[in-house]
Amino acid sequence: MSTTIVISIIMTILIAATPILLASLGELVVEKSGVLNLGVEGMMLCGAVCGFGATVATGSLLAGFLAAMAAGVATAMIFAFLTLTLSANQVATGLALTIFGVGVSSLIGKPFVGRTVGRLEPLLPAALSDHPVLRVVFGYDILVYGAIALTAATAWFLTSTRPGLILRAVGESDSSAHAIGYPVIAIRAAAVAFGGAMAGLAGAYFSLALTPMWADRLTAGRGWIALALVVFASWKPGRLLLGAWLFGAVATFELQAKAMGATWLAPEFLAMLPYLATVVVLTLISMRRAGAEGSAPACLGKPFATA
Template identity: 75%
Template sequence: MTTAILVSILMTLVAASTPILLAALGELVTEKAGVLNLGVEGMMLCGAVAGFAVAFSTGSTMLGLLAAMMAGVATAMVFAVLTLSLTANQVATGLALTIFGIGASSLIGAGFVGRTITRLGPMFPAVLSEHPLLRVVFGHDIVVYLSLALVIGVSLFLRRTRPGLILRAVGENDASAHAIGYPVIAIRYAAIAFGGALAGLGGAYFSLALTPMWADGLTAGRGWIALALVVFAAWRPGRLLLGAYLFGAVMTLELQAKAAGITWLAPELLAMTPYLATVAVLTMMSLGRRAGRANAPACLGKPFSAS
C-alpha cells in the first residue's frame, strides 16, 4: 500500500467518523442528565436539510452550519416539551421524532434534490492542507477539529466542573437533586438542547462536507449508530472517540472496497457492514459482563415530576 493511498484512507476515516462522533457526544450529555432521546436520526436529518438549504441560498457554509445547529435545537425542544413538561414516554416520543425528521426533511428538501454546493474546505492554508503527508493532520475542515475539541471539553465539563457534577447528579438521582434545590427540568432542557445542536451539526456535515448535495435519507441511519455508540462507550467521552473512529474505519473499508472494484461481495452486503458491526458489538456487550452498565445514569429514561 503506497503512502498516498494510506493518507487517503485516513482522511476518509476521519471524515466518516466525525458526524457519528458529534451526534453521539450530544446524546451522551443528554443521557448523562437522565433523558433517553431516540430521535437522533430525526434531528440529524433536520440539521442536514436546514444546513444545506441555508448554505445553498446564501452561499455560506458557516451560516449553513449555524442553521443546522438551530434546527437541531428546535427539533430537540419538541421532544423536550413532550417528555419533560407533558411527561410523555421518552422512547415513544423519540421514535416519533425520528419519523417526523424523516418526513420533514423530505418535504423541505424536495426543492433541493440533486442541487450541489461548494464543499466545506480545509481549515488550514493550502501549504499545509494539501501537503502529501501533513494533510493527515492539517487537511481537515473546522468541524473535524471542533468535534475533537468537544470531546475534551465534554470530558472536562462532566468530570471537573460544578455544573457538570450537577448534571450528573440529576441523571443519577433526580429526586435528591430536586430536594436540595437544583432545577432538574431546566437542566434536562439544556442537556437536550445541547444534544440537538450537535445532532444537527452532525447531520449538516453530510450535506455540507461529505456529500455536498441533498438527497432523501442522507444520514442513512447513522443516528442509530450514534445511539449504540453511547452504550458501547459506557457513557465515557474518551471511549466514545475511539468507538466513533472504529465505526468510521468499518465504513471506510466499505468505501475502499467499492472503489477497488471488489465484485465478489454484493454491494448490499458492504452497505450493511457498519450496521452489522453495531449489532455485533451490542450483542457481545450483552453477553459479556456488562461492565459498562455501572456507568449508565440511574434515572435514564425515567420521567420526573417536581410535584
C-alpha cells in the first residue's frame, strides 16, 4: 500500500471517530453522575438539523455549531425535567427522547433537504493541511483536535478536580452526597446539560463537516453506538478514544471496501459491520469483566428522591 493510501485511511478513521467521541464523552459525564440518558441519538439529530438550519440562515458555521449545542441542551432539559424533577423512568424517557428527536428533526429539516452549505475546513493553513505527508497530523478541522483535547480535559476534570470528584460521588452514592449537602439534582441536571451540548455538537459534525447536508435520520444510529462506547470504555475517558478509533476503523473499512468495489461481500453486509462490531465489542468487554461487578457508577439509572 502506498503512503498516500495509508495516510488517507488514518485520516478517515480519525474523522469518522470524531462525532462518536464527542457524543460518548458527553454521555460518559452524564452516566458518571448516575444518570442513564438513552436519548443520545435524538439529541444528536436535533443538533444536526438545528446546526444545519442556523448555518443556512446565517452563513456562519460557528453559529451552526452553537445552535446545535443549544438544541442539544434544550432537548436534554426535557429529559432532565422528566427524570430528575419528576423522577420518571430514565429508560422510558430516554427512548421517548430518541423517538421525539427523530420526528422533530425530520419535521424541522423538511425545508433543508437537498440544500448544501460550505463544510468545515481544516484548521491550519493549506501549506500544512494540504501537505502530502504532514496532513496526517495537521490536516484536520478544529473539532477533530477539539474532541481529543476534550477527552483529556474530561479525564482531568473527573479525576483531578473538586467538582469532578463531587460529580462522581453523586453517581456512586447519591444519598451520601446529599447527606453531606451537595445538591444532587442540580449536579445531575448540569451533567445532563453537558451531555446534551456534546450530543448536539456531534450531530452538527455530521450535517456540517462529514456530509454538509441534511437528510432524515442522518446520524444512522451513531448515538446508540456512542452509548455502547461508554460501556466499552468502562466509563474511562481515555478508553473512549480507543473505542472511537476502533469504530472509525470499521467505518473506514466499510467505505474503502465499497469504494474499491468489493464484490466478495454485498454492500448490505458491509453496512451491517459497525452495528455487528458494536455487539461483538460489547460482548468481549463484558466477557472480560464477567465475575467482577463491572465499573458502572453504582447509582446509574436509579432515580433519586430526598424523602
